[in-house]
Amino acid sequence: MLSTKNLSPNQLSALTALVLSLPVGLGFFLVTFSVWVSIIAFIAVFVGGYLLIRYVLQRFIYRKIKLIYKFIYQTKASKKEEMYYKYILPQKSIDEVREDVEKWAAQSRAEIEALRNNEAYRKEFLQNLAHEFKTPIFAIQGYVDTLLGGALENPEIATRFLENASKNVIRMVNLVSDLDEISRLESGEQPLYKENFVIQDMIREVYESLSIKSARRNIKCTFKKGCEQPVTVFADKEKIRQVIINLVANAIKYGKQDGHIVASIYKTDEQHALIEISDDGIGISEEHLPRIFERFYRTDRGRSRDVGGTGLGLAICKHIVEAHNHVMHVRSKVDIGTTLGFTLDIRKD
Incomplete structure (x- = not known):
């Protein structure tokens, strides 16, 4: 049984021409009472209507759909793609084209959402990275400034401040080491034994x-x-x-x-x-x-x-x-x- 939901351009043209030619053929029969005249009128209207409707669909509708497909893929068509646009795409129904466009739109939305999430993650990562480095750097700077400001004269304070500065240096070294290890793991530079x-x-x-x-x-x-x-x-x-x-x-x-x-x-x-x-x-x-x-x-x-x-x-x-x-x-x-x-x-x- 012919489905009206998934009609190709040729099928749609034929169906529309049939709907037009049937009443014309019947009208000729009622006027002339001639079966042959009615059949000739039916065939003439069917063939003419089919060709005209098919031309209109191809020229003004499916040509625009092909442009939409080219816009979707945003690349210069290869020979294989040109063959697809010329012979395969025209056989698709409007519903099939709509489904393709909906799939493309959903994929594009997913890609855009992924890019937004990645951008948010990147910003958050850079903020966290800056904070992780800023904390020990400012601490070291404070200890060094205090020592240069006169705390070196007090051995007890100098030793405590140097120990604290050393702890923050170790924290920075560990941070850089861990970041380097993650980068190596991500890039596959560290083979597994x-x-x-x-x-x-x-x-x-x-x-x-x-x-x-x-x-x-x-x-x-x-x-x-x-x-x-x-x-x-x-x-x-x-x-x-x-x-x-x-x-x-x-x-x-x-x-x-x-x-x-x-x-x-x-x-x-x-x-x-x-x-x-x-x-x-x-x-x-x-x-x-x-x-x-x-x-x-x-x-x-x-x-x-x-x-x-x-x-x-x-x-x-x-x-x-x-x-x-x-x-x-x-x-x-x-x-x-x-x-x-x-x-x-x-x-x-």
């Missing part, structure tokens, strides 16, 4: 290396019951160590005093393992969760610059895990705790 290793052994090593920090807050670092069975993964050992260190260090910073940090390791299937680090600390409100892996992004609640760090730790973790063709995830509830995790490939023989 994958090997087999037991992920539980690495987590124990990280627990041990951060034991002084966790002891200060009386936080116990353990494995979830049932997750002690060794799981061998295939990944870049040193980069994954960096991920685990960042996750455990964050859990210590934002965990509850006298709380717990728990590592969970599961085999999700025969090819992948899931590694999660959980704390029972302040948690993260839901509106912040989609953005915690952005550079310098800090939530309003407790996760401030007062606890130290460059604000790039989770961004680095995200890039390292994505370089392994996996993704990171987060679950969190305010005043209950946070779980950060990622997947890795199982041992390769």
Whole structure:
């Protein structure tokens, strides 16, 4: 059955000519009572109407549609595209053309929205970057000016100011180092050196290396019951160590005093393992969760610059895990705790 919704120009011309020629042929029959005259009139009107309507459609409507298509793609047409415009496009119905234009408009809106979001992100990133550098620079400047202003005469004050200036220099060095590492990860300049290793052994090593920090807050670092069975993964050992260190260090910073940090390791299937680090600390409100892996992004609640760090730790973790063709995830509830995790490939023989 012919659908009137998706008529091509030729079909539309034929249908319109048929509607015109039928009453003309019937009129000739009623006047002349001659079947042959009626048929000739019908054919003449049908053929003439078809050619005229088709010409009008092609000349004044579909020619403009072709221009719209060329405007949409905004490029000089290749031979293949010229063939498309000449032979394929004229066969399309108005509804099909409308759908193409709507798809193009939706795609353009999405691209514009992405550009706006990227521009907003760029501005926010530059503002955060300027703030991160400005804070230690102004602090160093203040200490140096004070020392030059006469504080050097007092050894105790001079030593304290120099120590504080040194801390801010270290903060700037760490910031530059983290930015450089993220840039290298994004550009693929840091290749992965994958090997087999037991992920539980690495987590124990990280627990041990951060034991002084966790002891200060009386936080116990353990494995979830049932997750002690060794799981061998295939990944870049040193980069994954960096991920685990960042996750455990964050859990210590934002965990509850006298709380717990728990590592969970599961085999999700025969090819992948899931590694999660959980704390029972302040948690993260839901509106912040989609953005915690952005550079310098800090939530309003407790996760401030007062606890130290460059604000790039989770961004680095995200890039390292994505370089392994996996993704990171987060679950969190305010005043209950946070779980950060990622997947890795199982041992390769």
